[in-house]
Amino acid sequence: MPAGRVEKLxxxxxxxxPLAREFExxxxxxxxxxxxxxxxxxxxxxxxxxxxxxxxxxxxxxWYSPSQGDEELREAIAEKEWAWNGVKISxxxxxxxxxxxxxxxxxxxxxxxxxxxxxLPNPTYPLxxxxxxxLEAKPIYYRCAEDNEWQPSLEDIESKIxxxxxxxxxxxxxxxxxxxxxAETLKRxxxxxxxxxxxxxxxEIYDGLVLEGEHxxxxxxxxxxxxxxxLNGFSKNFLMTGWRLGYIYVKGDEKVKEAIYKxxxxxxxxxxxxxxxxxxxxxxxxxxxxxxKRGLIKRRALMSKLxxxxxxxxxxxPKAAFYVFPRLNFRGPWRSExxxxxxxxxxxxxxxxxxxx
Ligand SMILES: Cc1ncc(COP(=O)(O)O)c(C=O)c1O
Numbered sequence: 417m418p419a420g421r422v423e424k425l426x427x428x429x430x431x432x433x434p435l436a437r438e439f440e441x442x443x444x445x446x447x448x449x450x451x452x453x454x455x456x457x458x459x460x461x462x463x464x465x466x467x468x469x470x471x472x473x474x475x476x477x478x479w480y481s482p483s484q485g486d487e488e489l490r491e492a493i494a495e496k497e498w499a500w501n502g503v504k505i506s507x508x509x510x511x512x513x514x515x516x517x518x519x520x521x522x523x524x525x526x527x528x529x530x531x532x533x534x535x536l537p538n539p540t541y542p543l544x545x546x547x548x549x550x551l552e553a554k555p556i557y558y559r560c561a562e563d564n565e566w567q568p569s570l571e572d573i574e575s576k577i578x579x580x581x582x583x584x585x586x587x588x589x590x591x592x593x594x595x596x597x598x599a600e601t602l603k604r605x606x607x608x609x610x611x612x613x614x615x616x617x618x619x620e621i622y623d624g625l626v627l628e629g630e631h632x633x634x635x636x637x638x639x640x641x642x643x644x645x646x647l648n649g650f651s652k653n654f655l656m657t658g659w660r661l662g663y664i665y666v667k668g669d670e671k672v673k674e675a676i677y678k679x680x681x682x683x684x685x686x687x688x689x690x691x692x693x694x695x696x697x698x699x700x701x702x703x704x705x706x707x708x709k710r711g712l713i714k715r716r717a718l719m720s721k722l723x724x725x726x727x728x729x730x731x732x733x734p735k736a737a738f739y740v741f742p743r744l745n746f747r748g749p750w751r752s753e754x755x756x757x758x759x760x761x762x763x764x765x766x767x768x769x770x771x772x773x
Contacts, residue, residue, distance in 0.1 A: 421549070421550060421552065424549040424550075425546055425549060426545075426546065427543060428542045428769055428773025429450055429769050430451070432450070432758060432767060433450075435761060435762075436761060436765075439761075444765055445765060446761070446765045446766075446767055447766045447767065448767050449768045450769045452591065454652075454657070454708070455655055455657050455658065459708060460655060461654055461655045461656050461659075462654065462700065462701070462703075462704045464700045465654060465656070465693050465694075465696050465700065466693075468693040468695070468696030468697075469693035472688070472690075472692035473689050477688045477689045478688060478689065479688060480684055480688070481512070481684075481685035481686055481687070481688045481691060483511075483680045483681040483685045484510070484512070484685075485510065485511060485512025485663070485685065485686065485691060486512070486688070486691040486692065486695070488695055489512065489691045490508075491507045492695050493507070493510050493663055493665070493698065494506055494510060496698045497633075497635075497646070497665065500623060501631065501633035501635070501636055503635040503636050503646065503667075505635070505646075505667060509667060510663055510664070510665045511663060511676055511680050512661065512662075512685070512686045513649075513661075513662045513663060513664060513680075513686060514660045514662070514687075515651060515661060515662040516619060516621050516649045516662035517543060518660075518662065518683075519649070519662045519663065519664045520543055520544060520547050520647065522664065522676055522679050523645055523647070523664060524547045524548065525551060526672065526675040526676045526679045527583055527615060527672065527675070528548065528551050528553035528582055528583075529553070530552040530553065531553065531554065531580065532553045532580050532581075532582045533553065533554045533578060533580045534548050534553055534555055534556065534581070534583050534585060535557075535558050535573060535577070535581060535584040535585065536548070536555050536556070536558070536585050537557070537558060537560050537568060537586065538557035538560060539560065539592055539741065540585075541587055541592070542773055554580070556576050556581070558573045558576055558584075560590075560593065562743065565595055565732055566593035566595040567595065567597065568597065568601060570601065570604050573608065577612055577614075581612065581614055582614055582615065583609075583614055583616070583645075584614065584615075584616050584617070585617045586616065586617070586618050586619070586634060588602070588620060588631075588634070589620070589622040589623070589625065589626060589735070589737050590736075591621075592739045592741045592769070593734065593739075593741045594734020594735055594736055594737050594739050594740065595734070596626060596629055596630075596631060596632070596735050596736050597632065602632055602633075602637050603638070603639075606634055606637065606638030606639060606642040606644065607639060607642070609638075609643065609644075610642040610643075615643040615644070615645055615668070615672060616634055616644045617645045617647065618634035618645070619647045619648075620633060620647065620648050621647065621648055621649050621651065621662070622652055622653075622737040623648065623653070624652070624653035625652060625705075625708070625709060625712065625736055625738070626735065626736040627712060627713055627716065627735060627736055628736075629735055629736075631736070633646070638667070641668075642667075642668060643666070643668030644666075644667045644668060645664060645666050645672070645676075646666075646667070647662065647663075647664055648662065648665075649661060649662030649663060650662065650694055650697060653705065654697045655704070655708070656690075656693075656694075656697070659687075659690045659693070660687070660690070661686065661687070661690050661691065661694055664676060712738050715738070716734060716738075716740070720733060720740070723740065728745055728746040729742045729743065729744060729745065730742065731743070741771065744756075752770075753772055753773075754773070756770070
């Protein structure tokens with residue numbers, strides 16, 4: 417008998433993937449708008465990074481990595497966070513993970529006991545919900561307002577903090593809304609976590625993909641006594657989606673850092689050659705980012721135009737990342753968004769994700 421907890425495990429972004437694969441097996445073409453993988457849409461990691469991976473293998477970097485990650489890479493990450501985001505951390509504050517995906521699991525597993533609460537944005541990136549359920553913790557959603565460019569409601573966040581709250585998650589730049597959060601908003605959330613002695617988990621995986629305005633890191637504006645756990649990775653900025661590399665940094669509570677380190681040791685370490693390639697990514701030229709963003713701006717313009725031409729959609733224009741989160745202003749025959757999304761896949765072979773997912 418499978419474990420009961422598996423019943424609650426849903427990852428909306430891939431829920432209909434087996435059905436989509438069935439169509440493909442029958443020779444039908446499916447348009448995958450469900451997943452943020454630009455490598456499937458004509459982009460590739462920079463050439464020097466691909467070369468560095470091959471060289472790392474040739475040079476024998478095939479042993480187990482330390483659990484915390486390659487030391488030189490952790491130095492390069494500390495340099496990157498300072499240069500890109502004005503965040504001051506030391507290599508000792510950094511932990512490598514198999515993508516931000518594993519980073520979320522490591523951080524949640526290190527912070528959340530059964531029944532603990534974690535505040536998540538609504539709409540959210542679904543993996544946060546999935547892993548909260550996996551650990552038998554409770555996801556509690558705070559409101560992000562569409563009529564306020566999807567900014568988080570500070571009042572709602574504050575009203576939902578209880579004695580069981582262990583952390584507040586912000587996703588900035590945001591998936592799925594494509595919005596970016598202001599320094600004032602982040603500072604206020606960080607003040608709240610300091611007041612309540614909990615942690616702020618800031619997922620900044622799209623920090624290099626801001627198309628309008630600027631990215632502000634939570635750790636840059638947080639007060640000294642706030643614990644901020646930054647999550648970031650190589651999938652998006654460096655187009656290394658399938659290589660699976662991300663990182664965590666912890667500013668603040670040393671006990672939280674020690675707990676993450678302890679948890680990280682249980683899964684040995686992450687891929688050694690890919691970490692070597694990541695050093696080349698961070699220390700090499702970043703020219704691909706400008707080209708990538710130009711491509712994203714073009715695609716955003718096309719998608720916005722097509723949606724604007726339809727009387728059924730409205731869209732808050734995304735400022736970052738590569739998602740659109742339009743509102744469907746039409747009550748169709750469907751009983752739920754999920755049903756509508758399934759019909760779109762079955763009838764048109766277009767795969768999107770329902771907003772509540
Ligand atoms: C907000 C957010 N966090 C984390 C991830 C997972 O990233 P990774 O490939 O590093 O596991 C994604 C992927 O789409 C994402 O959008």
